[in-house]
Amino acid sequence: AAQNAEIKIDIDRTIGEVDSLIYGNFVEHLGRNVYGGIYDPDSPLSNEQGFREDVIQATRDLNVSLMRYPGGNFVSNYDWEDGVGEERPNRLELAWSRIESNEFGTNEFMEFAEAVDTEPYFAVNLGTGTIEEAQQWVEYTNYEGGTYYSELRKEHGHEEPYDIKYWSLGNEMDGYWQIGHLNAEDYSKKAREAAKMMTRTDPDLSLVAAGASNFRPDADPMHWNRIVLDELKDVVDYIALHIYVGDPNDNYYNFQSTPHVMEERTELVEGLIDIAMQDADREDEIKIAWDEYNVWYRARSGSDMEGETALEERYNLSDALVIAGFLNGFIRQADIVKMANLAQLVNVIGTMFTTPDDMFKQTIYYPIQLYAEHAYGTSLDVHVNSETYDTDEFFIGLGEQQTQQSDVPYLDVSATHQDDGEVIINVVNRHRDEAITTDLISQTGGFEGPFEVYEINGPDVNARNTFEEQPVQTEQLDDVQGGGESFTYTFPPHSVTMLKGRIA
Numbered sequence: 001a002a003q004n005a006e007i008k009i010d011i012d013r014t015i016g017e018v019d020s021l022i023y024g025n026f027v028e029h030l031g032r033n034v035y036g037g038i039y040d041p042d043s044p045l046s047n048e049q050g051f052r053e054d055v056i057q058a059t060r061d062l063n064v065s066l067m068r069y070p071g072g073n074f075v076s077n078y079d080w081e082d083g084v085g086e087e088r089p090n091r092l093e094l095a096w097s098r099i100e101s102n103e104f105g106t107n108e109f110m111e112f113a114e115a116v117d118t119e120p121y122f123a124v125n126l127g128t129g130t131i132e133e134a135q136q137w138v139e140y141t142n143y144e145g146g147t148y149y150s151e152l153r154k155e156h157g158h159e160e161p162y163d164i165k166y167w168s169l170g171n172e173m174d175g176y177w178q179i180g181h182l183n184a185e186d187y188s189k190k191a192r193e194a195a196k197m198m199t200r201t202d203p204d205l206s207l208v209a210a211g212a213s214n215f216r217p218d219a220d221p222m223h224w225n226r227i228v229l230d231e232l233k234d235v236v237d238y239i240a241l242h243i244y245v246g247d248p249n250d251n252y253y254n255f256q257s258t259p260h261v262m263e264e265r266t267e268l269v270e271g272l273i274d275i276a277m278q279d280a281d282r283e284d285e286i287k288i289a290w291d292e293y294n295v296w297y298r299a300r301s302g303s304d305m306e307g308e309t310a311l312e313e314r315y316n317l318s319d320a321l322v323i324a325g326f327l328n329g330f331i332r333q334a335d336i337v338k339m340a341n342l343a344q345l346v347n348v349i350g351t352m353f354t355t356p357d358d359m360f361k362q363t364i365y366y367p368i369q370l371y372a373e374h375a376y377g378t379s380l381d382v383h384v385n386s387e388t389y390d391t392d393e394f395f396i397g398l399g400e401q402q403t404q405q406s407d408v409p410y411l412d413v414s415a416t417h418q419d420d421g422e423v424i425i426n427v428v429n430r431h432r433d434e435a436i437t438t439d440l441i442s443q444t445g446g447f448e449g450p451f452e453v454y455e456i457n458g459p460d461v462n463a464r465n466t467f468e469e470q471p472v473q474t475e476q477l478d479d480v481q482g483g484g485e486s487f488t489y490t491f492p493p494h495s496v497t498m499l500k501g502r503i504a
């Protein structure tokens with residue numbers, strides 16, 4: 001029998017403000033993300049600075065609030081001074097076994113960030129790098145003048161400081177694969193001393209601690225998070241977490257449940273933050289930054305990992321639904337999740353795919369673009385009555401942790417409300433075959449239509465975009481009336497729908 005559902009919205013039942021920084025992205029020196037992605041001097045599509053104009057336009061349209069740079073694993077063996085000034089040495093780069101030409105570095109990235117109108121978020125090297133090098137980078141980018149590194153920036157043609165506010169203290173330092181991997185205690189000591197030097201250079205920095213990456217049991221994630229929070233609780237503003245999910249066993253329904261694993265982990269870390277805050281010397285709370293998340297499981301082995309075409313995942317509709325599930329999760333946890341960065345921008349597990357003379361937008365581009373354009377305001381604690389399913393025990397993607405999910409709703413919902421009455425309702429219908437006819441009920445005040453309707457869908461869950469055809473895109477459908485206490489809407493199978501109207 002066809003399913004029915006109810007979505008109950010109460011504008012008085014609030015969770016927290018949606019932070020625009022949850023619509024962040026990430027550019028790492030890896031594969032064809034920088035070289036051949038955003039920077040491609042030989043391409044006919046590039047401007048005189050060597051930047052791809054099609055990629056700039058698509059990135060602007062994506063409404064990226066914050067762009068993380070330059071890694072990722074790459075940063076743990078990166079000397080930022082190689083990427084500024086005239087001399088740009090070729091370096092053997094050991095995070096991904098490639099040669100880094102250093103043609104593109106800090107100043108080129110800042111030009112790109114300006115062109116796409118995004119806020120930069122830098123990561124310092126706490127692998128092979130010293131605390132002094134971390135400080136010197138902040139001095140180069142943010143210090144006004146009169147010192148060696150600030151004057152060097154001016155010599156390089158950048159008179160004014162960039163005032164880069166967001167900096168993370170290393171990347172995935174808990175991971176055994178990370179160059180310069182440390183234990184939690186040693187990482188915390190190094191990060192604290194780096195932070196001391198960096199904030200004495202610029203007191204306005206907002207710092208991010210490297211939390212447990214990917215929750216690998218062999219890395220004892222909760223021990224790592226507890227120590228790092230305890231040691232850095234007076235120093236950092238965010239703790240960074242990472243999650244990659246996939247569908248290696250071709251089980252669509254298991255895969256669709258993976259964003260809920262992220263939400264469980266948010267809750268666990270939130271508990272540790274609460275404990276650390278009890279004797280912290282600060283007014284505000286540490287927040288969670290999911291500063292890497294995505295679907296990543298196909299391009300993950302052998303030659304896929306290295307060289308020029310590393311991590312070139314091709315996404316389908318199922319992946320786009322999962323990304324919308326992540327965004328719904330971030331909105332439902334808007335009180336604590338205050339930053340998120342999809343990993344990554346172009347070619348490398350990217351929202352876009354390029355060749356020297358062409359580009360197309362992958363399926364996962366569309367949910368990010370849609371939410372980042374509209375979904376702001378106060379997150380609402382929506383009540384959903386939807387049929388549910390249970391999953392098998394399964395690995396979420398990287399083989400790092402087994403999980404089993406119960407009561408996974410077919411309809412996954414988040415909503416936001418603005419002071420001026422605007423309400424945005426985001427609905428993923430995970431059902432592969434059935435439309436779900438749903439009563440939307442307003443519990444405080446009435447709906448005021450018309451509702452704009454945006455839908456991301458495709459012929460089936462395996463539909464992919466290619467250069468030749470893009471079956472998965474956002475479509476604006478006809479408005480629906482939706483006035484009064486309730487209205488009914490039918491969500492088609494395997495779709496993301498955004499309804500935008502008012503409650504007054």
Ligand code: AHR
Pocket residue numbers: 028071072073074171172292343344
């Ligand atoms: O985004 C790809 C890689 O995944 C990043 O370099 C690393 O931080 C994570 O393991």
